[in-house]
Amino acid sequence: MTQTATATAAAPRVRPWRRPLKRLVQVRGVDRVVGIMAICLVLLALVGPYLAPHDILASNISAASLPPGSGHLLGTDEQGRDVLSRVLAGARLSILGSMAVVVGFSIIGVLVAALATIGGSVVDEVLMRITDAGLAVPSMVLSLALSAALGPSLRSAMIAMVVTGWPYTARLLRTIMRETMTLPFVEGARILGVSRRRLMFKHVIPNSLDVLIVKWAGDVGNTILVLGALSFLGVGAQPPSVEWGAMIASAQAYVSTAWWAAFTPGMAITITAVTFGLLGESLQLRLNPEVRRHAARSGGSQ
Amino acid sequence: MTVNQLSATSTDPALQVSDLCVDVDTPAGRIRLLDGVSLSVRSGERLAVVGESGSGKSVMARSILRLDDSFHLSGSIKVDGTELVGLPERRMERLRGSKVGMVFQDPLGALNPLCTIGEQVTEPLRVRGVRRPEAERAAIAILGELGVAKAAQRMRAYPHEFSGGMRQRVVLAMALIAEPDLLIADEPTTALDVRVQEQVIDLLHEVSTERDLAVILITHDLGIVAGFAERVAVMYAGRKIQDDAVGRLFAEPAHPYARGLIEAVPRLDQKMQRLVGIPGVPPHPGARPSGCAYHPRCPHRMEQCEVEVPRENPLATGGLVACHLYPADRSAQ
Numbered sequence: 001m002t003q004t005a006t007a008t009a010a011a012p013r014v015r016p017w018r019r020p021l022k023r024l025v026q027v028r029g030v031d032r033v034v035g036i037m038a039i040c041l042v043l044l045a046l047v048g049p050y051l052a053p054h055d056i057l058a059s060n061i062s063a064a065s066l067p068p069g070s071g072h073l074l075g076t077d078e079q080g081r082d083v084l085s086r087v088l089a090g091a092r093l094s095i096l097g098s099m100a101v102v103v104g105f106s107i108i109g110v111l112v113a114a115l116a117t118i119g120g121s122v123v124d125e126v127l128m129r130i131t132d133a134g135l136a137v138p139s140m141v142l143s144l145a146l147s148a149a150l151g152p153s154l155r156s157a158m159i160a161m162v163v164t165g166w167p168y169t170a171r172l173l174r175t176i177m178r179e180t181m182t183l184p185f186v187e188g189a190r191i192l193g194v195s196r197r198r199l200m201f202k203h204v205i206p207n208s209l210d211v212l213i214v215k216w217a218g219d220v221g222n223t224i225l226v227l228g229a230l231s232f233l234g235v236g237a238q239p240p241s242v243e244w245g246a247m248i249a250s251a252q253a254y255v256s257t258a259w260w261a262a263f264t265p266g267m268a269i270t271i272t273a274v275t276f277g278l279l280g281e282s283l284q285l286r287l288n289p290e291v292r293r294h295a296a297r298s299g300g301s302q
Numbered sequence: 303m304t305v306n307q308l309s310a311t312s313t314d315p316a317l318q319v320s321d322l323c324v325d326v327d328t329p330a331g332r333i334r335l336l337d338g339v340s341l342s343v344r345s346g347e348r349l350a351v352v353g354e355s356g357s358g359k360s361v362m363a364r365s366i367l368r369l370d371d372s373f374h375l376s377g378s379i380k381v382d383g384t385e386l387v388g389l390p391e392r393r394m395e396r397l398r399g400s401k402v403g404m405v406f407q408d409p410l411g412a413l414n415p416l417c418t419i420g421e422q423v424t425e426p427l428r429v430r431g432v433r434r435p436e437a438e439r440a441a442i443a444i445l446g447e448l449g450v451a452k453a454a455q456r457m458r459a460y461p462h463e464f465s466g467g468m469r470q471r472v473v474l475a476m477a478l479i480a481e482p483d484l485l486i487a488d489e490p491t492t493a494l495d496v497r498v499q500e501q502v503i504d505l506l507h508e509v510s511t512e513r514d515l516a517v518i519l520i521t522h523d524l525g526i527v528a529g530f531a532e533r534v535a536v537m538y539a540g541r542k543i544q545d546d547a548v549g550r551l552f553a554e555p556a557h558p559y560a561r562g563l564i565e566a567v568p569r570l571d572q573k574m575q576r577l578v579g580i581p582g583v584p585p586h587p588g589a590r591p592s593g594c595a596y597h598p599r600c601p602h603r604m605e606q607c608e609v610e611v612p613r614e615n616p617l618a619t620g621g622l623v624a625c626h627l628y629p630a631d632r633s634a635q
Contacts, residue, residue: 184411191367192426192476193399202425206416 031282038217038279041272044088045095052085057240068260077247077261078254086242087268093243095272097158098223102216104162109169110212114205116170117177118196128174134167140226147235154243157227157236165223172215176208183207218280221273228269244269314383315342316483316516317366317402322377322387324358324365333588335361337540338377340614345483346514348507350527350548352563353537354584359520362537363486367402368394382483399426403477405470407489412473413461419445419472420457426480444475448505467498471505478509484516485509491526503530524567528552536560539585539595542614546621556623559596594626602627 049056053073060080068075074084116127139161146160180186186203194202230236231245232252239250244265251261324336336358343349351359364370366379368386379386381401386394406412413422423445424437432440438457445453448471461469470490477485487506491499503526510517519530527534527548534551536544536559544557555561562580582599585591591598597607604626612624 184406184408185414187369188404188406188412188473188476189414189425191369191398191404192429193395193397193480194425194429195395198429202417203414207414 030278031285034275034278034282037271037275041091041095041275044091045099046092048091049089051088052082054082054085056081056085056089056242067258074264075258075260077251078258083261083264086247087244087264090242090244090247090265090268091272093154093237093241094224094227094245094269095220097154097243098220098227101158101161101165101223101227102219104158105165106169106212106216106219108162108166110173110205110209112166112170113173113177114200116174117181117204118200124174127170131167131170131174134164135171137164139164140229143226144230144233144235147230152235152238154231154237154241157230160230161223161226165219169212169215173208173212176211177204180204180208214280214284216280217276217283221276221280224269224276225273315380316345316347316382317341317343317518318378318380319362319366320378320380322362322365322375322379324361325374325376326370326372327374328588330588332374334590335373335540335587336365339537339540339542341535341542341545343484343516343518345516346510347533348510348517348519348531350519350521350531350534351537352522352524352527352534354522356539356584356587357537358540358587359522359537360488361540363404363488363518363520366486367398367404396430399477399482400430400480401482402484402486403480403482404486404488405473405477405490408493410461410466410469410493413469415461418458418460419464422461423457423472423475423479426476430480440479441475444479445472448475448478448509450475466494467501470494470498470502474502474505474509478513478515481513482515484518486518486520488520489522490519491521491523499526506530524564536563539590540587541595541611541624543596543625544621544623545614546617546623550619550621554619556617556621556628557625558600558602558627562599594624 044051058081060076063076063080066076066080074082074087076082077086112127112131116124119127143157143160143164146163147156150156150159181204186199186207189199189203190196227236228243228245228248231243232249234249237243237246239246247265248262248269251258251265255262319339319341322336322339322341323334325332325334327333339358339362341349341362351362353359361373365373365375366381366386368375368389368391375387377387381397384397384401386397389397413419420438420441423441424432424434427437427440428434442453442457445456450456450468450471456464461472464472485506490506491502494502506517506519507530509515519527521527531548534544534546534548535542536551536557538559544551544555544560546556551560552564555564559580566579580599585595585598591608593609594600594603594607594612597603600607606626610626612626614622614624615628617623617628
């Protein structure tokens with residue numbers, strides 16, 4: 001008896017996340033390429049600034065607007081700064097910034113959804129009307145206004161995007177959690193005397209998050225676009241900080257003479273947004289059994 | 303504790319339901335789902351509640367645990383002397399699992415796919431403040447007792463690694479680990495194949511005897527009832543219409559509906575005859591017939607049946623029946 005008990009205690013605890021991860025490693029084809037690209041982009045965001053071959057801030061007017069080649073692989077911008085170096089370094093703010101925004105509004109969204117689910121009909125009604133109001137206003141316009149009001153900076157833009165982003169997550173998650181609440185094991189746990197709060201955190205939220213994982217990837221792609229747009233419009237990252245949207249903004253005046261200075265960060269944004277968008281789609285296919293079954297039926301799975 | 307007190311507690315029923323009514327509000331108005339049901343179960347007793355779909359079996363079970371906020375209860379439900387009707391939700395939470403356990407129909411759905419068996423079986427103890435090692439020891443012990451082989455290793459497995467019958471054992475372990483006095487099994491075998499059904503029912507029987515546990519088995523499978531229960535309550539349209547020892551009920555069912563139910567069971571030990579069904583369908587809870595709700599389908603209906611709800615009267619042979627064929631004065635002779 002004692003022996004068996006110690007055996008249990010000593011054994012490693014297997015986390016449920018390991019199974020989906022293992023499944024992802026076995027992925028082939030387009031999904032695999034997308035997955036590898038997404039991982040590379042995240043790595044780039046982490047180490048990008050250290051890969052830059054040239055100083056990213058030092059301007060050199062005598063080397064301004066040099067075309068690609070000529071010692072600078074992707075040319076230089078209007079101040080003579082190496083475009084390749086700046087795009088590599090900019091990955092940090094663009095990608096990690098977007099991820100932070102997504103994590104931020106996801107947490108708020110999940111908490112709002114959880115409260116709406118267990119808080120009774122009045123709480124639910126109030127929270128969902130606030131959510132609806134958030135959904136009704138175009139998020140791009142609202143974050144533009146908010147960020148401008150807070151004083152243009154990358155931080156303001158990120159705060160504005162968290163504030164405008166959570167209603168989408170809250171709406172989606174509330175529906176999913178409602179569904180999860182009706183699953184027999186949730187009721188079963190209630191019958192065994194589990195309190196509502198523990199019910200939420202132990203049983204309902206973990207069993208609703210698979211939907212969110214899918215949404216995260218797509219959200220990151222979308223957020224990179226919006227963050228870039230905000231910076232481009234001047235309410236996001238300010239010069240001299242290196243952010244892709246801000247780079248396009250400062251290079252656009254010289255686009256007729258040095259198109260590469262605007263084109264390169266533009267391509268970086270496009271590639272990143274498309275990669276995370278596709279990642280979201282392939283995760284959707286792999287983690288959401290309903291869609292997966294549909295894909296298998298129509299012969300779309302590989 | 304004196305001898306008197308001891309005998310007093312042992313005769314106290316584990317569950318005493320008196321005149322329980324359950325109403326629910328719908329867009330079409332208030333509907334009465336359960337209409338004055340009285341029932342008691344002694345500790346160690348096995349009671350089967352049978353009836354067609356919609357007869358109120360599950361409503362009663364769910365009301366005892368107060369699972370639906372939309373149900374308006376009146377009457378009285380006493381578990382081990384505690385009145386549950388009107389009890390604050392906080393205290394109800396503490397009572398669920400420790401006084402009353404429940405197992406459901408679908409053993410796959412009853413387990414959280416993201417938590418290990420161990421986490422789930424220990425949960426009823428963990429939420430009551432028992433420390434992990436102690437709770438795990440208790441879980442391994444009860445899983446072993448319920449016939450889960452290598453319980454200590456299997457604690458770390460996930461529900462999908464278990465077969466249907468094994469899952470039902472795990473669900474049973476979860477219901478029993480906090481040592482309730484009463485277990486409600488709401489069609490626990492419907493989702494299982496016949497052989498496994500038998501195992502689960504045998505297991506329930508065993509557990510009930512060993513732990514002196516009162517069990518309410520809700521089912522529409524009379525074949526299971528015969529081998530399991532000591533007493534049977536037959537429900538129809540939100541009312542209890544007969545309550546009798548299992549042998550008597552099967553041998554000479556008093557209520558015409560009970561008779562119809564038993565005649566509708568195909569039997570292997572009798573010469574093949576045409577199977578007799580009950581004509582008509584059970585009424586919708588919102589549109590129940592006046593008087594005895596069974597009268598439109600009843601072969602013995604009298605004028606009285608259409609106007610007056612029959613009261614529950616004791617039968618001469620023992621047991622209770624609610625039917626005008628058995629008026630109180632005649633059966634009391």
